[in-house]
Amino acid sequence: MAKQRNMGETQRRSDNLVLVGYFLSRCSDFSDGKKSKPPPDLNVATWNDAYDLFFIQLSEGRPSQPFRHSLKGTRDIFDSLFENGRKGWSEGQKRGQELSLRDTRIHERWASRSDDELFDAVKAFIVKPEKVRKPDWTRDELLIVLDYHLKHRDFDPRPNSPEITELVERVAKVGDVLGISKQDTPLRSAEAIAMKLRNFSAHDQQYTANGRKGLQNGSALEAELWNCFSERVDEVSRLATRIVEASSSLVASEAIADDVEFEASEGRVLTRLHLSRERKRSLVERKKKSVLKRTGQLVCEICGFDFEKTYGERGKGFIECHHTYPVSSLSGKSKTKLSDLALVCSNCHRMIHVQRPWWSVGELKAVLQSSRNVSR
Template identity: 35%
Template sequence: MTRNPDWTRDELILALELFIRSGHKQLKASHPDVVELSKQLNQLPIHDHVLRNSDFRNPKGVSMKLGNFLSIDPSYVGIGLQRGGKQDREVWDEFANNIYKLYQTADSIRKSAAQITESSTDYSFDSEDEEFPEGKLLTQIHKRKERNRKAVEQKKQKVLEETGKLVCEVCEFDFAERYGPLGYGYAECHHTIPVFQLTEEHRTRLADLAIVCANCHRMIHHSRPMLSITELRVLVEQHNPKA
């Protein structure tokens, strides 16, 4: 029998939320909250069912994962279960001291998982895809909203009508100015709603989209935590002061 798939960030975030919410305790496998989380993890549309064993994310496994977090918790006087994965520590470092973001992210994951399951939306959770700290599910939702061709074209058309050009809101790069007619109307759009607040049902408003060049867009996605348009603009100005 092959091993179950490794825990993803999405699953670890949900487990950490339970650990924090339960008072930094390793709840027993029989605890109702552990049983419920096991059910939620089995419903996440991330792991292909053919890769799951019969004990996939069962209550015992969930309880053990809480024990892994216990071994990381600096407030715990003891050992806990020390054979956790590298991502356990990463998720702890990113979320344990930001309870608001942890709870918001976990809530968005649960809501989006239910919505995707109900709508049977075709999502790809390729392990090689770029993944944000908030996990595979919210990463895919963010990217799909940025690829919403109708919303993107409406945003670009609105800006063109108002200003006559598409200028990156970070570095002020203008494709038309650099490339002439070939670059007219060309730009990318970045979805500005924080990833941890996104859900599948969130309807993209034009105000949610920002005009950016490809380089700045990739720098935003590359940053950890993800920088806002304003934050990246400040960074660019600091390293490239105008004469």
């Protein structure tokens, strides 16, 4: 029996891994009641953190979860020797017979040596995993999750449910097109998405009414989205659909730097779609041509600014276009008509986009008009 296990173990566990398991078991911290904690020398809070320190050196291509299991299993085997605060070899002997030959040899080799020496021996296998901070959640991703929450307000799906699996895929499309996730690896795990759902639950009085709490400590952006959108269930639903659709139709490489600076309430994907529409050269040229032909000039539809009049030859033919269609209604499939575009000067255009929610041409015009009346 012992021999059989020994053969299997040899394949799965290297000598070094067994040594580390031995160290973890023997040098466990029992100072705090019955539950053992990782050796203080490792300076980590949880056992998983302890296992992860050895992952890079000893995992031999295994994914992190099976590696943790393997190291925990090794530690468990030796725990029969050191249980309840280092009983020592003789007390552990009963269960010590579960040890394989190799495990026993390691113990015999190290039994008379100090913990410090042991730690020195395993130190070589430690590589501190870099704390890689994931990019913050985008509006787009959160809107997709919010949409789900608003449709299932009383229900916390488990991370391994089909609903969450589908959400992971929808959210991953956004990560891909915005270039914040690595190809083929969804940035947001099922657990992370389930957690976000519970963050939204915490804002939701319908959910918290009967004493449930949801998950506190959500981000400021979640609170902002909740305040802005929670009453607009249908709009959020349309928006989420459009974001996912548009993510599929946009090409990740079409990065537009301004999509962060000018981000609309509706998120970066639709912002990018908006900016790409109103900057499409051929379309802008056609728009300017048609207005010039009809009116003989290119002036801002909001403030009347005329680049050629002000800057002479240099300003001739210059003006920007703003796409007037509501961002929330933009779809990746629809075509832009010339009548969707408004001619605007650079100042007015920036003022439309400078804050959330974006203003319409009419709204900005009204503000400009009233301030002109005041200063008159």
